[in-house]
Amino acid sequence: MKHWIGALGACGLAAAVLAAPTASNAAVRIYSGYDTSATGPGDKPNSDAARAAFAAEIAGLMSLVNSFESGPTGVVGTYDVGGGATLTSNNPVARPLTIKTSPYCGFYAECGGNTTTGGRNFVFISSVPVTFTFAHPIVAFGAYFSGGEVEGLKLTFDDGTERTAPVPALKGASFVGFTDFGRQITSVTFNPGRDIMALDDVVFAFAPTGVPEPSAWALMIAGFGLTGASLRTRRRLRLS
Numbered sequence: 001m002k003h004w005i006g007a008l009g010a011c012g013l014a015a016a017v018l019a020a021p022t023a024s025n026a027a028v029r030i031y032s033g034y035d036t037s038a039t040g041p042g043d044k045p046n047s048d049a050a051r052a053a054f055a056a057e058i059a060g061l062m063s064l065v066n067s068f069e070s071g072p073t074g075v076v077g078t079y080d081v082g083g084g085a086t087l088t089s090n091n092p093v094a095r096p097l098t099i100k101t102s103p104y105c106g107f108y109a110e111c112g113g114n115t116t117t118g119g120r121n122f123v124f125i126s127s128v129p130v131t132f133t134f135a136h137p138i139v140a141f142g143a144y145f146s147g148g149e150v151e152g153l154k155l156t157f158d159d160g161t162e163r164t165a166p167v168p169a170l171k172g173a174s175f176v177g178f179t180d181f182g183r184q185i186t187s188v189t190f191n192p193g194r195d196i197m198a199l200d201d202v203v204f205a206f207a208p209t210g211v212p213e214p215s216a217w218a219l220m221i222a223g224f225g226l227t228g229a230s231l232r233t234r235r236r237l238r239l240s
Ligand SMILES: [Ca+2]
Pocket: 067, 068, 069, 114, 115, 116, 119, 120, 121, 122, 200, 201
């Protein structure tokens, strides 16, 4: 879901944008956790712990979450992720981008690739890479992946470098995220190899210099604010 907020959240985010990353963070860091026997969105503690650690590191930056619950489903071609970000298939003719709805039990241990508590939708990935393109550069990216049977998850950045997260072959659920505060990242490609998988609950944080001009904030910030509130709520829920 792309979130809408009130004025309070917007104020908090406007302040948060001013917080620059620290020098100690200027390196690639990968966060990953996996749960081989995940049975549903609420049954993936290792993945959730990885996401919590990732969320804590980007807490000072403007960020956005999309759980694919409020957009179109079925074959969608290009998906508007929000914040100037889009998601497309690298082979849109043979394997156009498709949003599926759980339950879909063909390839996922949890009987559906949705990892959103209370949600149903997820990105279906079948043997063709998918690419996120960011009009406003990002410095952090993460998502839940389900049904993976390839050894390691490969993420390619816009400069051609590739990161492989140490996630083993499994059919359960995993979270993979990275921060790279030293670069401006304008695209991230996820290559599933020959696998059929799912992707859901993507989260990314904008580079401070990539944030839109203040004049555009009034239009854009409404989509960002509850993201932070949502992350804080999740953390509170985990602590309780
Ligand atoms: Ca979802």
